[in-house]
Amino acid sequence: MSLTTDVSQATPPSRKAGNRLAGSTRTGATIPAPRRRNRQRRERLFQWLFLVPAVIYMALFFGYPVVKNVVMSFQDYTTATFFTGEAPWVGLANYVTVLSSSLFSTSLLNTALFTVGSILGQFVIGLALAIFFQRKFPLNGILRSLLLLPWLLPLIVSSAVWRWILDKDSGALNRFLGDLNIVDTGVPWLTSTSLALIAVVGVNIWIGIPFNLTILYGGLQEIPDELYEAGSLDGATGWKAFRHITWPMLRPVVSVVLVLGVVYTLKVLDIILGLTNGGPANSTQTIATQSYALSFQEFKFGEGAALGNILVIISLVFAVLYLRASRRAVDE
Amino acid sequence: MKSAFSKNRPLALAVTALIGLPVVLSGCGTSAATSTESVSEISVMDYYNNEPDKTFIGDALNACGTKAGVTVKRETVPGKSLISKVLQQSSSKTLPDVLMLDNPDLQQIAATGALAPLAEFNISTADFAPGVLSAGTYKDKVYGLAPTVNTIALFYNKNLLAKAGVTPPATWDELEAAAAKLTSGDQYGLAFNANPTYEGTWQFLPVMWSNGGNEKNIDTEETAQALQLWTDLVKDGSVSSSALNWTQADVKDQFLAGKAAMMVNGPWQIPSLDKQASLQYGVVKIPVREAGQTVVAPLGGEVWTVPQTGNKARQAKAAEVVSCLNSDENQLAMAKVRNTIPSKTTLAAKFAEENPKLATFTELVKTARARTGQLGEEWPAQATKIYTAIQTALTGKASPSEALKQAQGQ
Numbered sequence: 001m002s003l004t005t006d007v008s009q010a011t012p013p014s015r016k017a018g019n020r021l022a023g024s025t026r027t028g029a030t031i032p033a034p035r036r037r038n039r040q041r042r043e044r045l046f047q048w049l050f051l052v053p054a055v056i057y058m059a060l061f062f063g064y065p066v067v068k069n070v071v072m073s074f075q076d077y078t079t080a081t082f083f084t085g086e087a088p089w090v091g092l093a094n095y096v097t098v099l100s101s102s103l104f105s106t107s108l109l110n111t112a113l114f115t116v117g118s119i120l121g122q123f124v125i126g127l128a129l130a131i132f133f134q135r136k137f138p139l140n141g142i143l144r145s146l147l148l149l150p151w152l153l154p155l156i157v158s159s160a161v162w163r164w165i166l167d168k169d170s171g172a173l174n175r176f177l178g179d180l181n182i183v184d185t186g187v188p189w190l191t192s193t194s195l196a197l198i199a200v201v202g203v204n205i206w207i208g209i210p211f212n213l214t215i216l217y218g219g220l221q222e223i224p225d226e227l228y229e230a231g232s233l234d235g236a237t238g239w240k241a242f243r244h245i246t247w248p249m250l251r252p253v254v255s256v257v258l259v260l261g262v263v264y265t266l267k268v269l270d271i272i273l274g275l276t277n278g279g280p281a282n283s284t285q286t287i288a289t290q291s292y293a294l295s296f297q298e299f300k301f302g303e304g305a306a307l308g309n310i311l312v313i314i315s316l317v318f319a320v321l322y323l324r325a326s327r328r329a330v331d332e
Numbered sequence: 333m334k335s336a337f338s339k340n341r342p343l344a345l346a347v348t349a350l351i352g353l354p355v356v357l358s359g360c361g362t363s364a365a366t367s368t369e370s371v372s373e374i375s376v377m378d379y380y381n382n383e384p385d386k387t388f389i390g391d392a393l394n395a396c397g398t399k400a401g402v403t404v405k406r407e408t409v410p411g412k413s414l415i416s417k418v419l420q421q422s423s424s425k426t427l428p429d430v431l432m433l434d435n436p437d438l439q440q441i442a443a444t445g446a447l448a449p450l451a452e453f454n455i456s457t458a459d460f461a462p463g464v465l466s467a468g469t470y471k472d473k474v475y476g477l478a479p480t481v482n483t484i485a486l487f488y489n490k491n492l493l494a495k496a497g498v499t500p501p502a503t504w505d506e507l508e509a510a511a512a513k514l515t516s517g518d519q520y521g522l523a524f525n526a527n528p529t530y531e532g533t534w535q536f537l538p539v540m541w542s543n544g545g546n547e548k549n550i551d552t553e554e555t556a557q558a559l560q561l562w563t564d565l566v567k568d569g570s571v572s573s574s575a576l577n578w579t580q581a582d583v584k585d586q587f588l589a590g591k592a593a594m595m596v597n598g599p600w601q602i603p604s605l606d607k608q609a610s611l612q613y614g615v616v617k618i619p620v621r622e623a624g625q626t627v628v629a630p631l632g633g634e635v636w637t638v639p640q641t642g643n644k645a646r647q648a649k650a651a652e653v654v655s656c657l658n659s660d661e662n663q664l665a666m667a668k669v670r671n672t673i674p675s676k677t678t679l680a681a682k683f684a685e686e687n688p689k690l691a692t693f694t695e696l697v698k699t700a701r702a703r704t705g706q707l708g709e710e711w712p713a714q715a716t717k718i719y720t721a722i723q724t725a726l727t728g729k730a731s732p733s734e735a736l737k738q739a740q741g742q
Contacts, residue, residue, distance in 0.1 A: 080444040082423040102742060168574045169518070169591065191576040193727045279528035280576040281723040296416065297530075298712045299440060 066312075073306040079299045087302075094306035103282060103290060111286040111314075114201055115265045121205035122261060123254075126212025131242070133213075134220055144217070151210035159274025162203045166190050166275075190276050193283040200275055200284050204268060211264075212257055219253030220246070252326070259322035263315050287311045371649045373403045377417070378432035378634070381408040384603075388669050393430075396656035402649050415441075422446045427639035429650035433476060435467040435635050436530070436715075439708040442470035448638045449473040453651030455658075459676040463631045467702030476635030477658045480672035483629040483696045484538060484598045486619065487605075490612040492519070492593040500616045504539075504561050507619040511570035514593035521570040523583045523592035526562065526726055530712075531580055532719040534630055534703070535596050536562060538618040540718075541628035541701060547714050548706055550721060551733075551740040557621060559732035563725045576726055587613075598632060599671045599693050615692045631700040633672065673697045717742060 073094050075087035098104060133144050150158065165172045166189035177183045189199040227245050231237070236244055269288045272278060278285040278293065287307060295304025374397070380389045386408060397404035407428070409417050415437055421427045422444060433441060441447060447470075450457070457465060457474050461481070468476040488500050496514050501507040511521030526532045539562065540547075545555035565571045578586075580597055587595040588608055596618060605613060617627045636654045638647055656662065663674040667683055673694050674680050684694035704711045721739035725732040 078444075079419060079440055082419040083444040083446045085423070102738075163577070169520075169572050188573050191573045191727075193729060276577060277528045279723050281727045281729050282528075282720070283727075293716075298716060300713075 069305050069308060069312075072302060073309050075302050077301040077305070081301070090302065094302040095310075098294075098303050098307045098310070103285065106282055107285050107287045107290045110197060110284060111266065111288070111311075113197060114204070114268070114284075114286055115262060117198075117201040118204045118208060118265045118268075119258065119261045121201065122208035122212045123258065125205065126209050126257075127216050129209065129213045130216040130220055131246075133217060144213075147213060148210045150207050155207070155270040156274055158207060159203070159271050162206075163190065163275055166199055166203075191280050193281055196276055196280055196284050200272055203275060204265065204271055207271065208261065208265070212261070215253060215257050216250070219250050222253075223249045255322060255325055259318055262318045266311060266315050266318075287314075371402055371645050373405055374429040374646055374649050374653065376404050376406045376430040376432075376653075377409065377414075377428040378406070379409055379411040379414045379434075380432075381410055385670060388666065392657060392662055392666060393653065396653045396662070399656055400649050400652040402653075404653070418446075422639075425642070427641055429639070429641060429643075429646050430653055431637050431639050432634050433637060435476070435478060435481075435631065435633055436703045436711060438468055438476045438635050438637070439470045439704045440712070441637075442473075442475040443709045446639055447475045448640050448647060449475055450477065450638065450651065450654070453638065453648060453655070455651060455655045459678055461675055461677050461680070461697060461700075463697070463700045463702050463705070464633075464675040466705040467631055467633075468635045470708065476637040477654065478633040478635045478675050479658045479663045480667045480670060481631055481633035481675055481697055481700070482598050482600060482672045483632055483693060483700045484535065484596055485615050485617055485629070485692050485696060486594055487587060487597055487601075488594045488614050488616065489587065489590065489592075490614055492590065496593075500614060501619045502616070503619050503623055504621045508561070508564060508568075508570070511565060511594065512568060515570050518591060520572050520586070520592045522565060522594045522596075523578070523586045524562075524571065524575055524596040525578045525580050525583050526566075526575045526719075526722050527577055527579060528719050528723050530715050530719070532722055533715045534632075535580070536718065536722055537630040537703070538596075538627065541630070542618070542620045542625055546706070547703075547711075547718070549740060550714075550718060551737045553733075556733040556736055559722065559725050559736060561621075562722065563732050566726050567728075573726070576723060599673075599690060602671045602689065615689075617692060617696060626699055627696060629696045629700045631697070631702045633675075 072087070074089060074091060075081075076090045076093075077087045081087045129147065133140055168174065168186040168188045168191060171186075171189070173189065174183065174186045177187065188195060190196050223246065227249070228241060231241050231245050267288050268286070269292055272284055272286060272289050273292070276284045278289045288311060291304050291307035291311065293304075294300045294307060376393055378389060380386050390406060393404045393406055411434070414434070418427070418431065418433075418441060422441075427446060431447075438447075451473065455474075455477070457477065460477065464478055464481055465474060468474050468478065486500070492514060493500065493510075498510045498513055501510045507522070514521035525535050536558070539558040540550075540555050543554045543558045545552060545558055566573055566575060572586075572592075575583075580601075583592070583595050584597055584601045584604060586592040587597070588605065588611065605611060618629065620627055636657055638650045638654055641647060658675070660676065660679060663676060663679055664683060666672065667674045667679075667690075668687065671690065673690060674683050677698065680694050680697060684691045687694075703715070707714055717739040720742070721732075721735040724730050724735035724738065729735070730738060
């Protein structure tokens with residue numbers, strides 16, 4: 001809307017120039033048809049010009065890194081490359097190395113477990129809290145904003161605090177469980193190969209709840225009260241109301257939350273690095289942490305990029321699934 | 333024509349600016365420098381961003397700058413971001429005139445061609461301990477020199493050992509017995525760090541090397557015996573399994589809190605240990621398997637280098653500063669204030685007499701080995717294998733020898 005008005009306002013003074021330009025190639029070009037065509041062409045030009053800043057921004061800050069990362073994954077890109085600029089082409093060698101590494105299957109499985117576990121926990125607790133906060137009670141607003149706290153803390157701070165809470169010998173959680181006589185020896189939350197992933201997922205759930213709560217709460221507010229009133233006349237209250245009114249009405253918001261959640265969770269790095277660094281014995285190693293270790297600890301930038309691209313492709317699959325699902329919803 | 337252009341000038345300007353921006357940005361990177369200019373200022377980058385080291389090093393740099401007739405423009409970055417900063421600067425050709433590197437990173441950076449051999453500037457390397465020189469050497473050329481170095485040893489809590497009637501251990505058997513005896517209730521006998529980072533590898537190296545293990549191939553009997561020791565200590569509860577996730581600072585905290593009677597750590601912890609007046613501690617070498625074996629500890633410390641900036645005049649001044657930092661007076665002064673060991677062997681002997689607290693470390697540095705001494709740029713990959721094997725064995729996922737075999741084969 002505003003684009004077209006802008007252009008039409010800008011047209012009258014510059015029309016003269018267009019005339020003069022056209023006049024040089026065509027004699028007596030005062031008939032209306034070419035002028036209109038001229039005007040259309042100018043309009044197009046302006047439309048493109050308005051797009052230019054956005055296109056350049058996208059190309060510079062999104063296109064270039066993506067292309068660079070793809071190119072890098074086909075190169076033997078080492079520390080020396082930074083100084084000499086030389087990165088020999090190696091074809092698919094980086095992908096072969098990364099995919100045939102015995103660590104890849106471990107990381108892939110951990111990534112899947114981490115993502116599914118985190119999303120499930122965050123979503124269920126987030127939804128439960130969102131429904132709870134729909135009721136009107138004192139301090140509702142304050143409590144809800146307090147729940148945003150995990151979101152506001154820098155991840156490095158959260159992971160450092162959780163690392164202390166989950167410590168085996170003097171951690172707060174074990175002290176608490178010990179005082180309740182639930183456990184008698186310290187539980188090695190972060191140093192047992194069978195518990196570490198669960199602990200990391202737990203912390204990530206804690207961090208993800210605010211996001212789920214906020215978006216789902218917003219979605220719930222959108223559902224008109226009349227529906228519930230009408231439903232209650234037909235006997236749909238409590239669980240039935242949720243099943244037949246809330247859930248169907250919330251579906252579009254749910255799919256957004258889930259897809260964004262999956263994409264965010266797949267690439268989680270700082271929490272795992274802060275809590276366990278991928279240990280013990282790679283039991284919390286995900287594709288993201290392994291890609292980080294390859295690039296920035298072992299300086300194998302080509303292999304790190306290859307693994308990073310694999311992660312991007314996995315994310316893309318979910319993005320495409322989401323787009324298809326939402327398109328079908330529109331078609332219906 | 334003219335009027336049309338002037339009407340759209342703001343837009344044209346904006347487009348030009350946007351297209352021009354990357355050009356300008358990349359242009360910033362290349363500062364044209366002529367080699368004949370007289371140098372009045374040189375840039376320095378290091379990772380001593382915490383006090384008191386920040387001031388100690390800053391003062392030494394300023395004094396050396398004054399001596400060389402230049403002012404020093406210094407930038408300190410956090411340790412973790414130094415290498416990425418160096419890589420970024422080497423691609424934009426904006427490396428500082430003097431660059432500090434952690435010694436295991438030197439070969440990696442020297443291999444890129446970003447550093448100048450110090451022989452070009454006639455900097456003397458005489459009398460430096462062999463381990464120190466090998467840490468600063470890449471392909472037979474010395475690229476970096478460390479004024480002072482450090483290593484790790486066994487700290488013990490004198491009161492706790494006396495109470496349990498235990499003397500500081502010298503062999504593995506003694507260590508296991510002492511650690512078991514010192515473990516009771518909330519208190520563990522020993523603390524070390526076996527986390528999945530290079531730090532975990534670094535703490536394991538003394539037992540591995542002293543027993544004849546070699547980083548080139550870790551699937552050997554000697555290394556397996558060393559890893560068996562670490563595994564047994566964790567398995568019998570003398571060391572908390574939290575060691576799998578501790579940093580060296582965590583280990584020090586455990587020791588300070590009296591929750592560990594002994595710890596593997598380095599002299600940089602001495603200032604915080606001394607702050608707690610009630611703590612009486614001693615330092616001995618890390619035990620060996622059989623009495624008579626020589627302790628081979630890993631060498632730590634930072635080397636100073638002269639990057640290839642393409643400006644000979646500035647490089648010459650930079651070399652003067654590096655040479656000055658490594659002078660006898662500076663080595664002794666820095667060692668004293670920073671609780672480190674002078675790199676020159678003759679100085680170290682004198683230093684140990686004056687600083688008995690650091691005598692054990694001084695002794696260890698004589699035979700200490702550089703992590704990159706044998707493998708050079710291959711070290712990071714092998715160090716990863718070592719900590720992977722440690723973690724696999726300590727979590728009980730495989731026996732020590734099996735864990736080492738798996739890791740070596742990866």
